[in-house]
Amino acid sequence: MKAITITDVAKHAKVSKSTVSQYLNKRYEYMSEKTRKKIEEAIEELNYQPNIIARSLKQKSTFTVGVVVANILHTFSTQIIRAIENYFYKHGFQIIVCNADDQPEKEKNYIEMLRAKQVDGIIIFPTGDNLDLYKRMKSDQFPVVFMDRAIEELNIATVMLDNHFASKLAVDQFVEKGYENIAIITTSIFRNISPRLERIQGYKEALELHGIPVNLDYIKTADAEEISDKLSELFELKNPPQAILAGNDIVLNEVLRYMKKHNMNIPDDVAVIGIDEVSYADFYTPTITTVNQPAIEMANQAAQLLLNQINKTGKEDTSVHRLKPTLLLRNSC
Incomplete structure (x- = not known):
């Protein structure tokens, strides 16, 4: 069976080949609604399939x-x-x-x-x-x-994202609620992945703006499967954190699992904010404060x-x- 071409479509619709080409390239501003409808019907009736390879060669795309x-x-x-x-x-x-x-x-x-x-x-x-x-x-x-x-x-x-500002929003909220022992956990900073480093730096800068000394024991980074161990380290400290900033959604998941496993109440035992909005944030118990990326x-x-x-x-x-x-x-x- 002979392959249907753009010429066949043009003849069937009683328009020029260039008009069909404009239609196929979605340049609808060059034609009336009636013409668009005629071409659409011709393509459907003839079962025309555009030659993608030929189109790519012609348009170099x-x-x-x-x-x-x-x-x-x-x-x-x-x-x-x-x-x-x-x-x-x-x-x-x-x-x-x-x-x-x-x-x-x-x-x-x-x-x-x-x-x-x-x-x-x-x-x-x-x-x-x-x-x-x-x-x-x-x-x-x-x-x-x-x-x-x-x-x-x-x-x-x-x-x-303005990652420094993301951390500042979280730290400002913690401080406003009266927390000073504030920790941050991110996934591994191996290979110096910029968002994670910037969120840690933003956290430090925000604490300093509030006159709160930076405690390096409160800064933890690890692969996802090691987050639980890092949380245990935090809560075994002489002065465990009152609040935790989860550096991304994967960390937040691990933090919430840990809290549930150890029967810790949020925010009574420890307050939590996560960077990255997550689908369950507004129906988790309690609902989770997050820093949302646009x-x-x-x-x-x-x-x-x-x-x-x-x-x-x-x-x-x-x-x-x-x-x-x-x-x-x-x-x-």
Whole structure:
């Protein structure tokens, strides 16, 4: 059976090939609603399937972008992926999502695979250990945007949270409630992952602003499976913490499990605030105060920066864009 072509669609709809092409590229502003309807009906009646490969060769674009997340288990990561997919779908692009599991080798393999597939650009939550690879993309003028984590010396456009302010919001709330023995726990800072380091630094700065000495015994970092041990260390101290800042949603999960296992009451035994909003925060008992990242706004900004690079529109932007978090007050503090 002969393959249906764009010419067949144009004849059936009684419009020009260029009009059908504009329709397929979603340039609807160039045609009336009646014309759109005719083309849509012709495509359906003829069962026309656009030749994606031919379209890619002609327009020098695969209309595909990659997203390499550091750890897909983070609520923030899934929120970002969903918003990026929605943004690019509206612009006629598809996305390929890869999960690096915070492993530089896995990240490297995924980036190389995506480039081999000739994606038009990549949004990366960088592990930080593939500097040569990042530099090569930069020198190749390949469209790339970093998300959540900064490597400022590379001059790659980056979108991330104002992490210092996120910690300050939490510490300010703890102090307002009368707590002074305040601890922070983050996942491992191995490889100097910038959000975790910045949240610890923001925590220290906020304590100092309130005239509270920084107690290094109250600062803990560990992989998720070791968080429980770190909590035990905190509560075995001569002066255990009155409040805990969980550095991300994974840490918050571990903190809440520990509290339940040891029959500790929140906030009576210890107050808790988590950085990253989680789906259960407003119905957990007690409800959990969180510092919320503007995930949709961050995703849209990263997607726009990448699309500008792909389309070569606007002035080159290599800056780090930091967005402000908000404190969602509930009953855990």
